[in-house]
Amino acid sequence: MKKILFICFAVAFQFSYGQKFDLAKTPPMGWNSWNTFACNINEDLIRKTADAMVSSGMKDAGYMYINLDDCWHGQRDVQGFIHEDATRFPSGIKALADYVHSKGLKIGIYSDAGTQTCGGKPGSRGHEYQDAITYANWGIDYLKYDWCNTDGLKADEAYKTMRDAIYSAGRPMVFSICEWGESKPWTWASNIGHSWRTTGDITNCWDCEMGYGTWSKLSVLSILDKQMELRQYAGPGHWNDPDMLEVGNGLSFSENRAHFSLWCMLAAPLIAGNDIRNMSNETREILTNKEAIGIDQDVLGVQCYKMFGRGAFEVYAKPMSNNEVAICFLNRGETPVNFDFNWKDFSISDGISGKSYDFVKTKFKLFDCWQKKEIGTTAVPFKSTVQPHDVILLRLKP
Ligand code: GLA
Numbered sequence: 118m119k120k121i122l123f124i125c126f127a128v129a130f131q132f133s134y135g136q137k138f139d140l141a142k143t144p145p146m147g148w149n150s151w152n153t154f155a156c157n158i159n160e161d162l163i164r165k166t167a168d169a170m171v172s173s174g175m176k177d178a179g180y181m182y183i184n185l186d187d188c189w190h191g192q193r194d195v196q197g198f199i200h201e202d203a204t205r206f207p208s209g210i211k212a213l214a215d216y217v218h219s220k221g222l223k224i225g226i227y228s229d230a231g232t233q234t235c236g237g238k239p240g241s242r243g244h245e246y247q248d249a250i251t252y253a254n255w256g257i258d259y260l261k262y263d264w265c266n267t268d269g270l271k272a273d274e275a276y277k278t279m280r281d282a283i284y285s286a287g288r289p290m291v292f293s294i295c296e297w298g299e300s301k302p303w304t305w306a307s308n309i310g311h312s313w314r315t316t317g318d319i320t321n322c323w324d325c326e327m328g329y330g331t332w333s334k335l336s337v338l339s340i341l342d343k344q345m346e347l348r349q350y351a352g353p354g355h356w357n358d359p360d361m362l363e364v365g366n367g368l369s370f371s372e373n374r375a376h377f378s379l380w381c382m383l384a385a386p387l388i389a390g391n392d393i394r395n396m397s398n399e400t401r402e403i404l405t406n407k408e409a410i411g412i413d414q415d416v417l418g419v420q421c422y423k424m425f426g427r428g429a430f431e432v433y434a435k436p437m438s439n440n441e442v443a444i445c446f447l448n449r450g451e452t453p454v455n456f457d458f459n460w461k462d463f464s465i466s467d468g469i470s471g472k473s474y475d476f477v478k479t480k481f482k483l484f485d486c487w488q489k490k491e492i493g494t495t496a497v498p499f500k501s502t503v504q505p506h507d508v509i510l511l512r513l514k515p
Contacts, residue, residue: 147182152390184225225259231266367390
């Protein structure tokens, strides 16, 4: 009897663990409504966004999830089941999910571990299993789970409860933990979620912090700096999440491509946060740059580290599979930086990935991801200029 119980337990554990692992072997890619639309969402917007995901080439570039953020909710019924806001989603979320699936895409939804979401809608506290069943019945593939109004809850326990509710509902869902890094989820969540937010919310600013009393919104550079200590926690199936993209939301062209390049270097989930129905060609080209996305989606799943820094000039390295390595030269500042980078002085030996790159013994070809062409080799020093608020993003191939 004991043996049978043990086998049942082992099979159940393997099923749930395997289910979690398989979903996000590389960082999830998709779109989310919050950064542009906040609470102003409805089914027409989501359908047209799914259409645009296909027609813009984003789907072909790897973007898969169409994610509703806060404020899709109506009320709970007398039995406690949640319903959509019938004015904004008159056809229902199930029909919307069917539509998104018919485009070959997947659909995500949002809830909160507390009594109410950050936008004041019904949270999942005390309704976790009911909500997971509802989402599974609707055909949901991804759940972002927020952390407002959670007085008295312990984050690891609350997120575990929802993970188990998803498992028991039986439909695989990416589980995106959004507690802003407050209880260091990277130390406890690798078996619970597929990603965890590491900071408070992003805003469309290059280098600033906007205070709102008890909390603040963070810029591209302030979020980047907060990721550096966390790289050992990221890997296939469990990613650090430096928040959704602000590409196309008012940053300059160079800031947009620097932001995108850095998120790719960080092996971050790539969740577009702009209005993809009406984006410029420039924005579309940034979001669909295949070489940059290839850095993010590399199967080794290693987050970058800072290999050099002097003033506003910084150099990041991301070890990759097939003995490739990505290098990003960043100019945080206001004036152009001319540099002369002698590869031979910067051979790489990375304890976390176990990868090393010897630029004295091996010659690598330099592929410039934004110029989209080969620009030389590591046999000679790399002499170039990186413009203010911009990057040069290279893939080094042996
Ligand atoms: C929090 C999250 C955001 C967004 C809003 C919605 O602030 O961090 O990403 O989901 O809530 O209210």
